Amino acid sequence: MFNLEATLFCGQAFGWKKENxxxxxxxxxxxxxxxxxxxxxxxxxxPYLNHYFDMEYPYAEAESVLQKKDSHLASxxxxxxSIHILxxxxxxxxxxxxxxxxxxxxxxxxxxxxxxxQCGREVEEGLYSFxxxxxxxxxxxxxxxRSLGFGYRSPYIIEAARSHNLLEEVAxxxxxxxxxxxxxxxxIGAKVAACILLFGFGRKDVFPLDTWTKKIMKKYYPTSxxxxxxxxxxxxxxxxxxxxxxxxxAHW
DNA sequence: GGCCAGGAGGCCT
DNA sequence: AGGCCTCATGGC
Numbered sequence: 001m002f003n004l005e006a007t008l009f010c011g012q013a014f015g016w017k018k019e020n021x022x023x024x025x026x027x028x029x030x031x032x033x034x035x036x037x038x039x040x041x042x043x044x045x046x047p048y049l050n051h052y053f054d055m056e057y058p059y060a061e062a063e064s065v066l067q068k069k070d071s072h073l074a075s076x077x078x079x080x081x082s083i084h085i086l087x088x089x090x091x092x093x094x095x096x097x098x099x100x101x102x103x104x105x106x107x108x109x110x111x112x113x114x115x116x117x118q119c120g121r122e123v124e125e126g127l128y129s130f131x132x133x134x135x136x137x138x139x140x141x142x143x144x145x146r147s148l149g150f151g152y153r154s155p156y157i158i159e160a161a162r163s164h165n166l167l168e169e170v171a172x173x174x175x176x177x178x179x180x181x182x183x184x185x186x187x188i189g190a191k192v193a194a195c196i197l198l199f200g201f202g203r204k205d206v207f208p209l210d211t212w213t214k215k216i217m218k219k220y221y222p223t224s225x226x227x228x229x230x231x232x233x234x235x236x237x238x239x240x241x242x243x244x245x246x247x248x249x250a251h252w
Numbered sequence: 253g254g255c256c257a258g259g260a261g262g263c264c265t
Numbered sequence: 266a267g268g269c270c271t272c273a274t275g276g277c
Contacts, residue, residue, distance in 0.1 A: 151270025
């Protein structure tokens with residue numbers, strides 16, 4: 001059991017939709033439908049979903065270590081129950097977080113959906129898979145991406161698709177070296193590289209530093225660095241980020 | 253209500 | 266330090 005809502009909508013994945021009383025996404029050319037009331041039986045029965053939702057990772061232990069480290073995080077983890085880090089496809093993760101730069105979650109979701117419609121396969125009426133690198137390059141050039149609204153990120157996405165073979169190297173390298181490898185791709189800097197490693201390669205100790213998490217560090221941990229949360233920086237970051245987003249949404 | 257800056261989970265030059 | 270695509274948002 002974990003917090004599915006937080007896991008799906010706290011900014012690590014952009015393809016899930018809340019539809020009637022279900023959550024839906026296309027994963028690996030398959031339409032996945034989870035019942036909001038009872039999603040976990042579906043997940044645990046399906047080996048693919050079991051891995052996608054990272055059910056094999058010992059979250060209880062990681063959370064316990066983080067809770068002992070600091071009281072702020074302790075209360076957040078207690079409140080959130082458990083947020084999992086999804087094992088997403090590395091290529092999809094790379095394109096998604098290139099798209100995310102200087103952008104809002106709403107627009108990121110919309111852009112990636114358009115990209116899937118343009119380049120992916122229609123798995124069910126109106127529902128498209130996320131394209132592979134080859135599919136993307138076959139069905140879209142820089143001009144197509146610009147017309148879809150990707151703006152200056154368009155050449156970055158083409159470049160990343162052409163460089164998708166680097167992802168195999170990344171998988172074999174440690175956190176620091178793999179971050180450097182990713183940053184060889186035009187349009188990928190330190191922040192986007194960190195997101196790809198955490199959300200596409202399960203690197204639980206990578207802590208993406210962006211405008212939000214920098215503010216969070218300044219506010220709650222003015223004398224600490226993200227390495228304070230090691231070896232679970234990525235998990236800590238999810239709880240800190242999710243909480244800060246909640247505060248803003250609650251303000252409405 | 254309409255207009256217009258400044259910002260949005262960065263990165264490049 | 267500035268510029269970049271585009272769009273939703275808030276301030277006048």
